[in-house]
């Protein structure tokens with residue numbers, strides 16, 4: 001079954017075409033036929049497509065909206081240029097899986113999209129005003145293009161963390177605010193943490209109940225999840241993705257009193273503070289240079305830039321702090337799992353995070369760590385390390401495609 005996975009952002013559309021079904025899932029034999037990203041939707045769109053053979057196509061053209069972006073992607077997918085043997089017309093695309101950021105308390109698993117589900121996603125807009133409307137635009141556009149007949153599924157970033165206990169997800173503010181407005185921690189990157197935990201389970205051939213890990217998704221956005229007996233029991237992001245680790249341009253944890261203080265001192269509006277914390281903070285805010293870890297590492301190494309070093313130190317320190325906290329929350333764990341652009345590609349950052357962790361049984365094998373090729377899966381802790389460390393490249397799109405295939409086949413969708 002060829003499944004189109006759509007991830008609709010505010011001005012971008014990422015897609016993948018994945019061939020999967022129940023047998024392929026069981027045999028781990030599903031595979032990607034193509035992928036692409038269209039950026040700057042609403043103006044001169046930047047287009048990058050890649051077929052299964054790794055051939056890359058780049059163009060630029062005006063892209064009005066998400067519907068136009070999906071149209072362009074589909075025209076390429078069925079074209080001779082793309083050379084995808086399995087897809088010759090739209091009829092060869094059998095289902096669509098959408099990434100939806102916020103499922104609130106309503107959606108605890110992936111689900112087939114019905115008018116009621118769309119209403120439910122709309123109800124969550126208050127919780128994710130920056131994300132859910134874009135996800136809905138993707139769903140509407142796909143329905144317009146393919147018609148109402150094609151099965152579509154919604155896979156929620158929040159769903160995996162549904163298993164968090166109250167003590168993890170409640171904020172210590174008056175309880176009626178949770179009752180009235182559902183103000184609580186939801187957590188994000190759930191599809192990624194779920195995939196990483198699944199790969200770990202496969203790697204070790206153990207049942208879900210034996211998965212006791214701390215999983216680190218370190219990309220532009222960063223989060224950490226405490227996964228105990230296979231379930232997320234805590235995660236660093238909260239009501240929104242702003243809480244927790246230091247990220248590319250998000251602050252992560254701060255004292256909320258800073259907001260009022262800055263409004264008074266700098267004359268900021270609440271919108272300006274919001275932009276400051278989401279777009280101008282984190283690695284970018286501290287370094288004053290960039291939100292890109294690769295560039296910061298280069299700056300630090302080549303020019304000894306003090307603020308680049310400081311940004312990296314804050315980034316690493318916050319992660320180490322969360323690892324310590326989650327080890328306590330979980331009564332210890334078996335492994336730490338690294339994923340995301342930084343986690344998968346930077347032996348340097350992995351090494352700094354794991355430094356002097358012998359106290360909790362973690363000993364990194366520096367050689368294994370630096371020898372692991374980018375994008376590869378493998379262990380990086382030393383022989384006999386009590387707390388082990390692995391790099392496990394994430395693949396959220398594969399999980400979205402798999403859940404979609406399961407839902408279309410009316411098979412059970414695992415909570416993880």
Ligand code: ADP
Pocket residue numbers: 218219220221248291292293294295297340341342345346
């Ligand atoms: P997103 O969250 O947008 O999907 P990614 O998961 O692609 O982002 O992660 C992007 C981050 O990964 C950037 O900070 C980038 O610099 C970093 N990164 C990618 N490759 C490397 C590398 N080789 N060394 C250090 N950081 C890297």
